[in-house]
Amino acid sequence: MNTQAFSSAKSAYQQGDWAGAVASLAAAKAPGELWGEADHLRGNALMKLGMFVEAAEAYAQALADPSYEQGHVGALSCNRGRALVAAGLLDAAVPCFEAAVADASYPTPYKAYLALGNLYSRKGMAREAGCAWRNAAIDEANPDPSGALVKLGGCFMTLGRPVDAVEAYRTALDFSSDASQGPIYAELGQAYMAANRVAEAADAFTQATSDGSYQLTPEQSVSYTAAQKALAAMQGGGPSETDQMLSQAGYGSASQQAPQQGGFDPLDPMGKSGEFIPSPEDTGFFSVTEEDLMRADKHERKVRRKHSRIGLKIFAVLVVLIIIVGGVGGFAYYKGYGWPMQEQVVSEMFSAAASGADISGYLAEGVSTESKTQIQAILPTGGTAEVTGVDRSMSSSQVLVSATLTAGGAQSYTVSLVRDGISWKVASVELQFASQTSGTTTTTGTLTGTGAASDASATTSSLSATTSALSSPAVATADETGATN
Numbered sequence: 001m002n003t004q005a006f007s008s009a010k011s012a013y014q015q016g017d018w019a020g021a022v023a024s025l026a027a028a029k030a031p032g033e034l035w036g037e038a039d040h041l042r043g044n045a046l047m048k049l050g051m052f053v054e055a056a057e058a059y060a061q062a063l064a065d066p067s068y069e070q071g072h073v074g075a076l077s078c079n080r081g082r083a084l085v086a087a088g089l090l091d092a093a094v095p096c097f098e099a100a101v102a103d104a105s106y107p108t109p110y111k112a113y114l115a116l117g118n119l120y121s122r123k124g125m126a127r128e129a130g131c132a133w134r135n136a137a138i139d140e141a142n143p144d145p146s147g148a149l150v151k152l153g154g155c156f157m158t159l160g161r162p163v164d165a166v167e168a169y170r171t172a173l174d175f176s177s178d179a180s181q182g183p184i185y186a187e188l189g190q191a192y193m194a195a196n197r198v199a200e201a202a203d204a205f206t207q208a209t210s211d212g213s214y215q216l217t218p219e220q221s222v223s224y225t226a227a228q229k230a231l232a233a234m235q236g237g238g239p240s241e242t243d244q245m246l247s248q249a250g251y252g253s254a255s256q257q258a259p260q261q262g263g264f265d266p267l268d269p270m271g272k273s274g275e276f277i278p279s280p281e282d283t284g285f286f287s288v289t290e291e292d293l294m295r296a297d298k299h300e301r302k303v304r305r306k307h308s309r310i311g312l313k314i315f316a317v318l319v320v321l322i323i324i325v326g327g328v329g330g331f332a333y334y335k336g337y338g339w340p341m342q343e344q345v346v347s348e349m350f351s352a353a354a355s356g357a358d359i360s361g362y363l364a365e366g367v368s369t370e371s372k373t374q375i376q377a378i379l380p381t382g383g384t385a386e387v388t389g390v391d392r393s394m395s396s397s398q399v400l401v402s403a404t405l406t407a408g409g410a411q412s413y414t415v416s417l418v419r420d421g422i423s424w425k426v427a428s429v430e431l432q433f434a435s436q437t438s439g440t441t442t443t444t445g446t447l448t449g450t451g452a453a454s455d456a457s458a459t460t461s462s463l464s465a466t467t468s469a470l471s472s473p474a475v476a477t478a479d480e481t482g483a484t485n
Helices: 003-014 018-028 036-048 052-063 073-086 090-102 109-122 126-138 145-158 162-174 178-194 198-208 218-235 241-248 290-334 342-354 369-378
Strands: 384-391 396-404 410-420 423-432
Touching: 003 018, 003 036, 018 036, 036 052, 036 073, 052 073, 073 090, 073 109, 090 109, 109 126, 109 145, 126 145, 145 162, 145 178, 162 178, 178 198, 178 218, 198 218, 342 384, 342 396, 342 410, 342 423, 369 423, 396 423
Parallel strands: none
Antiparallel strands: 384 396, 396 410, 410 423
């Protein structure tokens, strides 16, 4: 145990010299020595360097130290799970997160639940992801339960349970600030539409766009338009049989008493008719004879039979067209198609990066500022990029890109995308090297003299830009201290 080397490592860590911290920590331990605190700190530094497999191994060595394990199982297990997720080893990460939440002394189990939710979502396990999001939301240590509740609502929608999704989104609104409620109201509007609660859906979409800070996605805009049309059809139809009968009896004329200021008709709350229903004191209705009622009813039935046949035919044609269009659209959505397509999104992002423009518009909402900076850093400036392959699925896709660098040579990338309505957004970008094996997605290597953002003065660098749109920054980074998560 070299305490002097350990002190040097802590100083380097505090100054952000991750490589120096790793080197000093390695020198602080003798071969085979157990030193949990040193391994914990080394794992954090390796995470900062993007060396996720090595970080996971460091956390495992810290867990092997009995003198340090007590009180740190939750933090170490959660960090190790994050490292494995970042390395693409999802199945190996699950037991780590389960061990973290099982630690009763772990003060922030919601972090492990959030990571589990993201992991299960990436694996397409909506039910398991929903359970994790729910546990994260009800954890009293969670400072922002609204985020987990929104994710829970999304899981309910995937499971075909829009009524439960409505409750999740409404609860999320209770825990969110006014500035962040636009996207939640939009999701709530879609849940209302799926639950066939059109009026509430229209109101939710209106709330989402009321302050102009949030713009509906194409899919949400379509739902909003459908809700408005459906609401107008329900409220703006022709007069009913009762209305026509009352009109023949002398009601609804210009002489009818106007409503008082500020009042509303309980049978016409939107004020479409502009008039109140007759007052009970008005006796005109009761002067109508039974013969008049029978004659009016007979005439109405005759007219209704004449028009109902045409209406049924039109309705049948519309239903068939809706089924066909919906089936084609649903099949395309299931197969991973959208607009714009994955290739277009990735090509435009690389073109923007090559010209030095901001790429924020191409990234998923869950990508943190730090992760965005890392992605921007490894994209080539100048040169050209070509999409060489696409792996599509309903909720996520991967695009292979080969970029020709301005300094000569080529660099391969793997770009992961997630659904954003009917479109696609970039969740992560990974450098690919010839040394990589098919069993892992860990990205390590040396990159010098290229437009892909390595410090020209560094002799070596280990780069990776693995970020997840389905996780908070905590999923791909470890804690800053070795004591707590």
